[in-house]
Amino acid sequence: MSKSLDAFRTISEVSDELDTPAHVLRFWESKFSQVKPVKRAGGRRYYRPTDLDLLAGIKKLLHDDGMTIKGAQKLLREQGVKHVGSLGAAAMLAAQDATKLDTDAVDVLPIDAAPTAEATTPLEVEITNVVTLPDPAPKGPVLSLDLAPKATPSDQTDPRVAAQRSAKAVNVPADPSDKDSKATARLFHLLHKASHAKLAAQAEAIAPLLDRMQNLRDSISLR
Known part of the structure; x- marks a missing residue:
């Protein structure tokens, strides 16, 4: 269940929304003094909606616009937190719209029609290289069914x-x-x-x- 826009967020929740690792968020916090999350007992950070917008704006300047940290710091000093925060809010809104469009596109994909009879008919392969093999020769002596005793030399006349x-x-x-x-x-x-x-x-x-x-x-x- 997603939180409301005015709710405070933990660093893990901000990391999920911005698709940015938590240690990167802590690094930005050390470089941009304008990012001031609320710290509670145990050192846990809770980010306000404005902090989330500001971090999103810093991400846009560094990743999308290709600015250096010093360049982003200079822009923050010159344009102010609200300007950079508005850039971040617009970037998050655009990302949400793109995600929604992708989801809608998946929902409206047509169901594959049933395969036609032509597609399901198996192909008939004509076999032409058939070689007729000769009947194998009988192995061993052929047994005779004549069971009558044979005359021995002693029985001859x-x-x-x-x-x-x-x-x-x-x-x-x-x-x-x-x-x-x-x-x-x-x-x-x-x-x-x-x-x-x-x-x-x-x-x-x-x-x-x-x-x-x-x-x-x-x-x-x-x-």
């Missing part, structure tokens, strides 16, 4: 293995015991009755049987 398997498949009677004296006659009888074509077809399978028969005959002859 061997004539001897085939003959042994065929011999096992033939329905061969059990070896007769040594006490059976008619075993040889029965075996030869069975072979004599067998078809010659079948015997020829299974010659490889029968060969081991003949060997066993010969061994059996030899063992019987030795007794």
Whole structure:
């Protein structure tokens, strides 16, 4: 809340109104004896409205008009306190009017209109430098879904293995015991009755049987 024009002001309030540091105001007070603020208990300064105008006039002479301190002192002696005070009052009034104009200009600024459809439409960018990359080659061996076990060399057809398997498949009677004296006659009888074509077809399978028969005959002859 701003004070009335006739109210006394502290040095900090004068500093704010004149936009001048407090130590500069004390310096001016030491150079211009016409500035006589009221001093209260504790050394506090209270400036009258005329003191405020005089300080504003001194500021105008030194800062705006570019006068030296000696030149401003001479003008004060020649023209008087009222003249310099009137210069200060006019300068403060002009500053207040300028501040008000700036505030009014801010208040009357038009509100930005809503963006047009053209402004909000995103730009369409045509991409022309498209490079088609080849499909990457498969890495590693291709797995086969054929889960059937592969034939090993041991499983391949061997004539001897085939003959042994065929011999096992033939329905061969059990070896007769040594006490059976008619075993040889029965075996030869069975072979004599067998078809010659079948015997020829299974010659490889029968060969081991003949060997066993010969061994059996030899063992019987030795007794």
